[in-house]
Structure formats: structure tokens, C-alpha cells
Amino acid sequence: MKAPLMMVAVQIALAGANVLSKLAASDGMNLMLAVAYSLTIATGVMGPIAFFLERKKKPKITWTVLVQAFFCGLFGASMFQNLYLASLSLTSATYVSAMANLVPAVTFVLAISFGLEKARLRTVAGKAKAAGTLMGIGGAMLLTFYKGVEVNLWSTHVNLLHHAAATQQRPEGSSNRLLGSLLAVASCFCCALWFIVQAKMSEGFPYHYTSTMLMCFMGSIQAVAYALCRERDWSQWKLGWNIGLLTVLYSGIVASGLCNVLVAWCVRMRGPVFVSVFNPLMLVTVALAGSFLLDEKLHLGSILGSGLIVLGLYGVLWGQRKEMEGVVDQSMLPSSSRSGESLPGDSDSERMNRH
Template identity: 50%
Template sequence: MEGMKPVAGMVVVQFAFAGVNIFYKLAVCDGMDMRILVAYRYLFASAVLAPLAYFVERKKRTKLTWRVMLLSFVCGLCGGSLAQNLYISGMKLTSATFASAMTNLIPAITFVLAVLFRYEGLAIGTVPGQAKLAGTLLGVGGAMLLTFYKGAQVTLWPPTHVNLAAQLAAHHHSSSSSQPRLATSEEPNRAMGSLLCTGGCFFYALWLILQARLCREYPFHYSTTALMCLMSALQSALFALCFDRDPAQWSLAFDVRLLAAVYTGVLASGVMLVVLAWCVKRRGPLFASVFNPMMLVVVAVLSSLLLGEDLHLGSVLGAVLIVMGLYAVLWGKDREAASTDHGKVTAAGEVPHIDVIVHRHLPPPPPPSPQQQHQQSPPAAAITR
């Protein structure tokens, strides 16, 4: 059960991040600028995590150093402002489907970076190493199949006839003459959009590596997450102000914009980042990244139930490959842990056999007699010399 806690934590994280994608789409249909939503996301996260970190860890927290502050700034830049804004910019130049597919490169990029930074061993000649590599490729392939291949329509449950995105878009068009800015503000450019999305995936994977380093330097999850969110909030707010200073875009009312900002900030970037940092510290950055394709499975189900999207055969087949890939990586890491930890129970459930060898020592010889000592003593000339 202790080993299953990081697995359960990462499953909960992916469910929460799937909800972020749903709220992103609802906020876009309401005409909100996504750069502003990213800024609000980390502002709300900082407002929640800062007092929580102060009261929970004030007695055991050590003094902050400039090294920890610098690592927090870089983590906020890579995993927060850069990764999110590059993803949004790439989605503007391509499509939401293409950008979602590009995020499945994160496990492969994280695997390469983890090997380069020596957080993971390649060990391609061993069975656990081959299982980790095959599982990573299976997860990426399943996510690509889920995104790009539709196939026949599959009906797993009766249609709900609920389409929140269409309702919000109709309400926005009727109340305002402005069009949503996400899809129509720039001309499509697949090459540049692919480059931007790949950059976002690279910085997110780099953030997972840096997060593992930050947890070693300063092992206080609430404090490090609060610092990272504060850095991301300042960076994202400055970036959004450079492009949009319209007060109407920055105003929040009791609508889907406020709900999206609260959900993405408090739950996704607040509570879930604490859980994610804990999982990275316990099992490593590769373990956290291989769960990323699971988000697409949850998004496909929620989109079918809430956004009126159809579920196709490609989604089902992709989900099967993703689950197989996750199991292969987890099995490989468990076998590695079992082989390196000789004091624990092996993967087969057997207690390791220990051979105890007892050596019989001969009794000590009797002390020499005075005559033997006189014979063994060196001559006087040798002592003088």
C-alpha cells in the first residue's frame, strides 16, 4: 500500500489536469484571453499556497538560500509561464487537437533528459530497462493513436445531449460582438505551431527534472510549490500585460472565467502541484511523466459527457495502449527497485535467501617459553645498528 500511494497520487493529478483542459475550452468559448487566464491561474495558486506553506511548515522549514530562490525562479519559468504560454501560442497556430497530441512527447523527452541528468538508468541490456523504454513508446504511440485516428463511432453510454461549450459560445456571441481570440487571431502555421508546442513540452519535461533537484535542495513541498507559483504568477502577468491591457479582459465576474481561474489556480496549480512534487521526490521525474498520456483518456470521456463530442474507436484503442505502457514502466521501475534493495521482499513475493557461513577458528597457540623468546630476540649488533 505504501508503494501504491505515488500511483494513486499521479492518477488524481491527471484527473485534475484533465479538468484544466475542459475549463480552458470553456473559457475560450467565452472569449477570454488565455494568457490572462494563465496569469490568474498562478495568482490564485500563490494566494492559496503561501499562507498554507507558512502555517504548515513554519516550525520545520529551514532558512531560504539564494540557490533555492534561483531554482524556484527557474522552475516557475520552465514549468509555469514558458510551458503554458508556448502551448497556447502553438495551439493558436495549429489546433487544439494537434497541440494536445504534441504534449504526448513529454514522457519521451523526460526519459531522455532523466538519462542525461542521471536521474534514471538506461540499462537497455536489462529486462527492467527494456520495459521502461517499451512502456514509454507504448504510451506515446497510444496517445498519438487516440488523437489522430478516429475510426468508427463507439457508444459506451447513452448520449447526454449536453454541450456546455456550444452554450457558452452562443451566449458570448449574443452578448458581445467580439469574437473569441484563440482560433482566429492569427493565421494557421503548422511548422511554427509544432515548434512552439515542442518547446512547451521540452520546458515542462525540464521542469520535472529541476523539480526533483529542488526537492533535494529544499525538501518542503508546500514552500517550494508556493515559491514556484509566485514566480510563475509574476512572469505570466508581465507577459500578459505586454499583449493585452484591456480592462474588460482582466475583469472577473461570477461566471465561467472566475470558475476557470479558481479551478486551475487553487486545485490544479495549487493542491495538485504539491502532490506532483511529492511523487517526483518519491519515484523520480520519469515516473511522473509517464502518467501524462492518461490525461487524454480522461479528457476524451469528459468531452463526450459534457462537451457533446463523439467517442471513436481510436480513442478506445489508444486508451488500451496507454494503460499497457503505464503498466510496463511501473513494472520496470518496481523490478529495478527490487533488484537494488536486497533487504526488501523481491518482486515475486519471496523473502530473499541469506546464507550464514560460520568459520571455525583454531585455538590460539600457547605463549612461548623464556628459552624460545631468547632464541627469537635479535642480536645486540642489530639493536645497536
């Protein structure tokens, strides 16, 4: 159960980064610069950790590893985060969060296409995984698009965004919404491709701290270069003792650093589809955090959607456990019995019965 607990922790940590990003944006910070800063900080933090924890293993960094790290940094860090934030600025946080729940379905299709997963829809485990994935996506969509009646479970009367409520505006034009939708879909494909490339990288380079450091290093170069091309006002690059500094530190150390290590480990142990299925959990966590910290009200749709997400996760985890049990059972059988060959000492009747 280590992998599920790790992925739950990852989604809670990412939800915290989501809330901090909202606060930083309301404070006037350019989130494109936040991406560049957070990836740079993540590189500086993960470098010493990778050196001290994996120096005795002497990981050999080949050109193949560097190319894979480049694409991990591109799809999983710089491009994904910038596309997500660009779509967020053109539409709304609710809409982009809903689109992000396409990641499990896209990852499942890509994993089957690249041969990393098998559908096995004729087996009970395969049906459970497919149904659980669809149920999780459906629950996330229900949580996002259906409100229903307001449910007053608690009231903290805390709203950290109250100072930005009067000034925060979002463009609502149809052209902006169409472009934002395309950017959101592109961010989903980037995230799914990252899981696929990470799975390939973990097979030949199972050093998660070093691979995360390389990914953040490549992503930081890409993000800084992109930010320099888009933002020439150096006053915008200055960080003060405010929510912006806290956001980049938390995002760099926790979200881009430690969380990526856990994701890399879980991808290697359980596969890319398993990791992507936990994405909708962040919606549940953000909904709860919004209720506690941003004075957002819970609705019936949030509760029903959360229940579907939990049921969907249980279905996928149950299916994966059944598949793993089947693999273990097959591996415990003698190779001759699996291939239909006779065993030493078998009688003629026993050979005939086995065939």
C-alpha cells in the first residue's frame, strides 16, 4: 500500500501548490516567472540530495538518459506548467481543473499504444481498471460542473482572497475560451506523455533522485529561456517577502522536487496509468482547502463527485492488485508446468491429464 499512500500525499501537496498559486496570482505575481523560479529552486535542492543518497550507486548518465530527462523536463515541467497557467488565465480555474481530469484517459490510451499497459478488457481486473478510470473522470466532472444545493457542514469565515475579489477578472470571450480549451487539452497530453517517458526512463535509469534533478534542471533551462523571451521587465523578476516567495519555495522544494521523486518511484513500481488515476483526487483536496481557507461553499455535487472518485480509485487499485496477484501466481509455477512440458517422475496418466 506504499504506492497509493504516496500518490495521495502527492495530490495533497500539489493541491497546496494550487492554492498558493491562486494567492500569488491574486497578489499580482507573474505565474510564468513562478514556474522558472520553482524549477530552478528544485534543481538546487535535488542536486545535493541526489549526490549524497545515490553517490555510492554511481549512476551512469548516458546521452539516452539526458535526452529522456530533456523530454521529462519539457512535458512534465516547463511546457505542462506554462500551458496549464496560460489556459487558466484565458478561462477559469474550474474549467481547467475539469480538463485536467482527461489525463488518466489520455495516459491509458497512450500506455496501451506504447505497449506499457494491456487493456485486458476480457478479464475482471481489466474491466475493473477501465471502469474505475471512467468513474474517477466522471466523478471529477460531476464535482466540477454540477453544484446542486449548498451543504453547510462547517464555516471557518476565512477568505484569504477577499482583497482580490473586487479586482479579479477573467476574460469570457468565446475566442479566449476556445484557445484556453486547446491549451488545457495540450497540457493534458503533456502530462500523459511525461508519465510515458518517465516510465521508459525509470526502466533503464532507476535512480529517482538523480532523474528528478536532471528533469528539473532541463525544465528550469527551458522555463527560464521562455520567461526571458516573454518578460523583459526586470522589476517583475524581483521576489519580496510575500506570498510569491512562499509559492516558489513550496512549489520548488515540495511540488517540483519531492513530489516528482515519488511520482518517478510509483511510475516504476506500478506504471503510468496507476499514477495518472490519482489526478482527480486533487480536485477533492482543492475543494476542501477552498472551503477552509477561501470561504468557498461545498455543494451536493462536490460530495457526490468525491464519492465517485473514491470508488473509481478503489476499482483501479483492486484491478491492479488482482493483476499483480495473477503475475505472482504464474511466476510461482514451475516453468515446465506453465509451458505444458512434463516434470521429472510424472506418470503417463499425469502427463496426459496436464495436457
